[in-house]
Amino acid sequence: MIRQAIIPLAGLxxxxxxxxxxxxxxxxxxxxxxxxxxxxxxxxxxxxxxxIFVISKKKEMIRxxxxxxxxxxxxxxxxxxxxxxxxxxxxxxYKKMIKYVYQNSPKGxxxxxxxxxxxxxxxFFLMLLPDDLIIKRNCSKDMMSIYxxxxxxxxxxxxxxxxxxxxxxxxxxxxxxxxxxxFVKDVVEKPNISSAPSNNAxxxxxxxxxxxxxxLKNQKKGKGGEIHITDAIRKLIxxxxxxxxxxxxxxxxxxxxxxxxxxxxxxISKL
Numbered sequence: 001m002i003r004q005a006i007i008p009l010a011g012l013x014x015x016x017x018x019x020x021x022x023x024x025x026x027x028x029x030x031x032x033x034x035x036x037x038x039x040x041x042x043x044x045x046x047x048x049x050x051x052i053f054v055i056s057k058k059k060e061m062i063r064x065x066x067x068x069x070x071x072x073x074x075x076x077x078x079x080x081x082x083x084x085x086x087x088x089x090x091x092x093x094y095k096k097m098i099k100y101v102y103q104n105s106p107k108g109x110x111x112x113x114x115x116x117x118x119x120x121x122x123x124f125f126l127m128l129l130p131d132d133l134i135i136k137r138n139c140s141k142d143m144m145s146i147y148x149x150x151x152x153x154x155x156x157x158x159x160x161x162x163x164x165x166x167x168x169x170x171x172x173x174x175x176x177x178x179x180x181x182x183f184v185k186d187v188v189e190k191p192n193i194s195s196a197p198s199n200n201a202x203x204x205x206x207x208x209x210x211x212x213x214x215x216l217k218n219q220k221k222g223k224g225g226e227i228h229i230t231d232a233i234r235k236l237i238x239x240x241x242x243x244x245x246x247x248x249x250x251x252x253x254x255x256x257x258x259x260x261x262x263x264x265x266x267x268i269s270k271l
Contacts, residue, residue: 010059162196187237
């Protein structure tokens with residue numbers, strides 16, 4: 001069973017400026033609840049017991065948010081508010097599950113994952129990107145079921161507009177398993193529209209083998225000068241490692257842009 005998850009949180013959040021000039025984007029409220037808590041709840045429901053946050057010194061407010069016991073205890077002494085008490089209990093639950101790793105230079109998702117190596121105990125782990133919310137169905141839980149059956153890496157997939165493929169990692173399919181799952185032949189990071197192998201994009205949910213660390217150690221910088229997890233995945237596929245693409249059934253929300261962030265609150269308020 002997979003019991004650990006990695007959540008990279010060290011990004012600068014420039015697409016959400018000016019809000020992120022003073023506030024961590026992952027703590028911005030989405031329909032009254034910090035965005036990162038939706039990700040945490042997804043992990044818990046999927047059976048995850050330990051969550052590794054990859055933060056930077058500039059994101060210390062994330063750590064403070066989950067470690068503000070003194071503040072809550074003082075408030076609850078003065079005010080017997082049931083809602084505040086329940087919120088504090090929830091934060092305490094999260095706090096017990098979270099470990100912190102630092103990535104102080106924004107070198108990409110691959111570098112963020114590499115920083116967690118000494119903390120990963122099992123053969124496989126879950127990784128979730130906080131900008132990608134998937135509502136109405138637990139994508140991580142469904143991917144866990146696939147992993148339990150196939151015992152290999154699994155990544156979320158979604159069809160995107162062909163004109164936008166240069167924004168995503170894009171799959172090349174090897175063979176169809178069933179209606180919602182396929183074996184991956186290759187993954188290309190932000191391909192040109194003319195050369196993209198499909199319009200099936202990689203979405204921020206991954207079950208990865210710990211063997212990826214051996215590739216990340218020697219991984220060179222890719223597009224944008226960053227170390228991409230996609231490039232390390234490609235090397236594993238070339239070595240014969242099996243990867244399954246999972247076309248999830250939930251609704252995807254992009255919280256990493258201003259328009260997406262606003263829309264996310266609107267969509268979640270309808271649930």
